[in-house]
Amino acid sequence: xxxEVSAVLQxxxxxxxxxxxxxxxxxxxxxxxxxxxxxxxxxAGKSTLLDCIAGLLCPDAGRIKIGEDTLFDSQNHIDIxxxxxxxxxxxxxxxxxxxxxxxxxxxxxxxxxxENERLSRIDEILRAFHVESLSGRRPLExxxxxxxxxxxxxxxxxxxxxxxxxxxxxxxxAELKSLIVADLRAWNVKQKIPIVYVTHTREEVExxxxxxxxxxxxxxxxxxxxxxxxxxxxxxxxxxxxxxxxLFGGTVLDLSxxxxxxxxxxxxxxxxxxxxxxxxxxxxxxxxxxxxGDILLADQRxxxxxxxxxxxxxxAALEQRGTTVIVRVEAGVTxxxxxxPSAARSLGLAAGKPVWIVLKTHSCHLVGE
Amino acid sequence: MEALLLSVRLAxxxxxxxxxxxxxxxxxxxxxxxxxxxxxxxxxxxxLVLPPTVLGFYVLVAMGSRGPLGKLxxxxxxxxxxxxxxxxxxASVLYSxxxxxxxxxxxxESVDRKLLDASAVLGAGRLRTFYRVILPMSIPGVITxxxxxxxxxxxxxxxxxxxxxxLAGATRTVSIDxxxxxxxxQYAEANRMALVLLAFSFVVLSIVYGLNRRIGxxxxxxxxxx
Numbered sequence: 001x002x003x004e005v006s007a008v009l010q011x012x013x014x015x016x017x018x019x020x021x022x023x024x025x026x027x028x029x030x031x032x033x034x035x036x037x038x039x040x041x042x043x044a045g046k047s048t049l050l051d052c053i054a055g056l057l058c059p060d061a062g063r064i065k066i067g068e069d070t071l072f073d074s075q076n077h078i079d080i081x082x083x084x085x086x087x088x089x090x091x092x093x094x095x096x097x098x099x100x101x102x103x104x105x106x107x108x109x110x111x112x113x114x115e116n117e118r119l120s121r122i123d124e125i126l127r128a129f130h131v132e133s134l135s136g137r138r139p140l141e142x143x144x145x146x147x148x149x150x151x152x153x154x155x156x157x158x159x160x161x162x163x164x165x166x167x168x169x170x171x172x173x174a175e176l177k178s179l180i181v182a183d184l185r186a187w188n189v190k191q192k193i194p195i196v197y198v199t200h201t202r203e204e205v206e207x208x209x210x211x212x213x214x215x216x217x218x219x220x221x222x223x224x225x226x227x228x229x230x231x232x233x234x235x236x237x238x239x240x241x242x243x244x245x246x247l248f249g250g251t252v253l254d255l256s257x258x259x260x261x262x263x264x265x266x267x268x269x270x271x272x273x274x275x276x277x278x279x280x281x282x283x284x285x286x287x288x289x290x291x292x293g294d295i296l297l298a299d300q301r302x303x304x305x306x307x308x309x310x311x312x313x314x315x316a317a318l319e320q321r322g323t324t325v326i327v328r329v330e331a332g333v334t335x336x337x338x339x340x341p342s343a344a345r346s347l348g349l350a351a352g353k354p355v356w357i358v359l360k361t362h363s364c365h366l367v368g369e
Numbered sequence: 370m371e372a373l374l375l376s377v378r379l380a381x382x383x384x385x386x387x388x389x390x391x392x393x394x395x396x397x398x399x400x401x402x403x404x405x406x407x408x409x410x411x412x413x414x415x416x417l418v419l420p421p422t423v424l425g426f427y428v429l430v431a432m433g434s435r436g437p438l439g440k441l442x443x444x445x446x447x448x449x450x451x452x453x454x455x456x457x458x459x460a461s462v463l464y465s466x467x468x469x470x471x472x473x474x475x476x477x478e479s480v481d482r483k484l485l486d487a488s489a490v491l492g493a494g495r496l497r498t499f500y501r502v503i504l505p506m507s508i509p510g511v512i513t514x515x516x517x518x519x520x521x522x523x524x525x526x527x528x529x530x531x532x533x534x535x536l537a538g539a540t541r542t543v544s545i546d547x548x549x550x551x552x553x554x555q556y557a558e559a560n561r562m563a564l565v566l567l568a569f570s571f572v573v574l575s576i577v578y579g580l581n582r583r584i585g586x587x588x589x590x591x592x593x594x595x
Contacts, residue, residue, distance in 0.1 A: 056486050082489040095487035099505045108501070109491035158491065 007067025008032055009162050009194040013052045013059035025049060025059075025218040031162075031194040035185070037205050037226070038198045040215035046198045049215070050164045053196070054089045055082035066161050088155030089164040094147055096139040102126075102150050103135040109158040125157040129183050145176045152180070156187060163195040174203070181208055205229075244365070245292035245336040252284045261308075261361055264288060271332030274308045275364040289365045292338040296358035297327065299347045309359035315351050318344070325349070331357055371538060372546035373565065379454070379542060380522040383461045387469040387518045390462070395473030396499065414471070416464045425531025428460045432532065452534045457542075460532040461522050468517040476510025477503055513577050520573045524566055 009031040017023045025045045038046050051057040053064060055071065058079060064072040071080045096105050103122060110118045126132040129149040134142055142150070148168055155163065169177045188195060197208060205212050205226050212229050214222040222229045250264040253272065260277045264286060273288075280286055302310060313331030320326075325344040327337040335357055339349070349355070398410060416424055431438040432450040438459075442450040450456040480503050488498040504511070526544040533540030535549070543562055550559035 054486075054490055056489070082486075083492050083494060085490075087490060089487070089490045091483050091487065093481070093483050095481065095483040097484060097487075097502060108488070108493070111493070111497070154491070 007069070007161065007194075009053070009196075010063070010065040011049070011053055013049070013062035013064065013072075015048065015052060015057065015059045015062075017048065023218055025052070027215070027218070027220055029213055029220060029223070031196055032211070033192040033194050034188070034210045035195045035197055035208055037209035037212040038196055038215060039202075039205050039212055040200065040221075042200055043217075044215040045218040046200075046215055047166055048218075050089065050166055050196065050198060053162070054087055054164055055080060055085050056089075086158070086160055087162045087164060088158060088160035090151050090155050090166065090168040092167045092170060094151040094168065096147060096151055096154070098139050101136050101138055102131065102142070105139070105150060106135075106154045106157055108154065121157055125153045128187055129153045129180075145172055145180065148172065149180060149183070152184060156191075159191070160193065162193055165195065165197045167198055167200070169204075170199075170201075174207075177204075178207065244289035244367075245338075246288075246290040246295075247367075248288045248290075248333055250286050250288055252280045252282050252286055254282055255280070266333045269332030271311060273311070273359060273364060274361050275366060276362055278366040280366075287367045289367045290335075290359065290363055292326070292336045294360070294363035295335060295337045297329070297337055297339060297343075297347065297349070298356040298358060299353075301356055302358055305358060307358045307360045309357070309361065309364075311357040311359070313355055313357055315349060315353045315355055318349060318351055320344075329355060329357055372541050372543045373562070375454075375538065375541065376523050376543040379457060379461060380519045382458050383465055383522040384469075384515055384519040386458070386462050387465060388515060391466075391469035391473055391514060391518075395470050395477055396503075398470065398474045399477035414467050417467050421464065421525065421527025422531055424464055425460060425528040428456075428463065428528070429532050432456050432459070451532065452536060452540060454533075454539050457529060457533040457540050460528050461525065464525060464528045465518045465521045468521045469514045472510045472513040472517065473507070476507035476513075479510075480506050509580050512580060516573050516577050520570055524570060 010029075011031070012028040013025065014027075015025045017025070023043075023045070025048050027045075027049055038049065040046055048057060052059045052062075052072075059072065059074065061074045062072065063070070063074070070076075070078050071085050072078060097108065100108070103126075106122050106125060107118055110121060113121065122135075123132065126135055129152055131146055131149045131153060134146060134150070139147055139150070151168065169180060172180070184195070197204075199205065199208075209226045212223065212226045213220055214229055248266045250266045253263040253265055255262040255277060257277065261274050262277050262280065263272055264275050265272050266288070275288055278286065296307070301312075311331045313329040313335070315327060316330045316334060317328040318325065320341060323341065324338050325341055327339060327344070327349060329335045329337055337357070339347075343349075347355075394413070398406065398413070429451055430436050432442070433439045434443065434449055434451075439450050442448075450459070484502055484506075485498055488502050493501065524544055525542075526548070529540065529542050529545060530548075533542070533545075535541050535545055541549075543566060547559050547562045547566075550556070550562070
């Protein structure tokens with residue numbers, strides 16, 4: 001049994017969901033020990049994939065293995081029941097048993113252990129997740145963050161071979177989230193199991209992931225390290241999901257192979273920008289994605305910059321949301337720009353004020369449909 | 370008084386038997402994915418719409434000395450089944466079946482499926498999931514089922530008359546007794562018994578509805594949800 005620890009999870013599944021004829025899950029991935037983020041827009045098939053891995057849903061075809069242990073194999077008619085897969089699964093709703101105390105919840109998966117070992121394991125995990133003082137309470141009597149800790153403890157106390165997390169920390173503020181993740185990482189230093197962490201927010205990918213797998217419409221569209229994957233979205237839907245606030249259609253005007261750039265006119269406006277060279281020809285229609293945080297604003301025409309795109313515009317609207325000021329700038333097309341409140345104050349940004357938009361060529365990403 | 374005690378004895382037996390039959394049947398109805406399930410659901414609900422005399426008639430035919438159940442019983446125990454207390458219990462079990470099964474199904478179905486998934490992933494088999502998760506979370510439904518089957522059996526008339534006849538101490542239940550008194554123009558006695566039944570039924574239903582309100586969700590009632 002001990003030899004199975006730190007085994008790799010191999011998943012190769014195909015499944016057609018009943019009732020949604022267009023949706024088909026078709027995924028082949030390897031999940032290494034450590035946290036792997038499963039990322040994608042809602043409806044991408046993330047939860048379906050987790051349900052298949054856990055054995056709650058049966059794939060139409062494929063193979064699921066942990067190390068050398070086969071859990072599912074459609075060709076050899078192997079389908080190990082969820083009870084015997086020795087996996088842990090924390091649902092978005094957490095699914096704590098409301099009629100049981102924290103201690104009873106955490107002990108639920110340890111029914112086969114002798115009483116004293118059971119109790120010591122429960123105590124140990126409650127301490128590891130800093131909820132030992134809650135052991136007599138019921139789920140309705142504890143806070144959201146505490147529930148999430150208890151749900152993690154209940155899953156991990158069984159020493160699973162794989163941990164599946166379906167947006168378990170949604171609804172928590174960033175600080176609380178990072179504290180809980182720190183406890184999870186500390187626990188996994190010893191266990192070294194593959195952890196699949198589902199999310200649809202980009203912040204979580206950047207904060208948590210050692211690796212990321214991007215799912216869209218049931219297929220893996222990208223995988224690798226968070227920065228590489230998130231920096232260059234390949235298609236429009238992904239760009240939207242990743243939070244590229246500016247998505248423009250454009251027409252290629254000319255290409256410069258030598259400089260590795262091309263000029264694109266945005267939408268039907270007269271605004272032209274320089275973007276990295278893509279696989280395109282003059283007059284082709286392309287899509288450009290630009291992150292709102294990658295755009296600079298200046299209150300006078302900037303001089304001596306390396307940035308190739310400087311556009312004159314006018315502020316159409318201004319709105320502060322949390323610690324971000326969202327500025328809409330009309331410059332032939334409407335750009336969305338994020339600046340800090342202090343930057344907005346020192347530039348004296350206000351609706352109607354003329355500004356210059358500064359845009360690096362490599363902040364403009366070409367995306368497919 | 371003898372009639373009232375007989376009715377209570379009948380109701381206790383029937384509720385106990387229905388509880389034992391009802392749990393697995395309701396579990397199956399709540400979770401089975403068999404496409405023909407609706408047929409079984411219809412059969413279970415049949416006593417709700419069928420006139421008691423129709424149900425009683427078929428049960429009587431089955432239990433009669435030439436009916437299949439009657440013959441079987443005669444062979445096993447040496448006496449007939451019709452017009453006995455046992456026969457009355459069997460007929461009442463059939464007649465009160467939906468009053469046990471429907472509240473149980475409703476409360477089993479209201480248990481969040483994710484809790485059942487969580488239980489499975491944590492290694493619990495179906496039986497353990499049932500006793501540790503489904504049943505404790507369905508307590509109001511279980512109480513409703515017990516109370517309704519008890520009360521419904523206590524007050525039934527048509528089936529009893531068809532299957533049991535009117536034998537003092539064996540099959541003369543309180544509702545038959547009331548009927549007898551009315552036929553004999555003994556209104557005072559009839560009124561006394563009727564009042565007892567009325568008060569009892571009111572108390573029982575108040576308990577069920579009060580419980581449903583306290584639990585904060587509707588477990589089951591014959592009235593459509595508001």
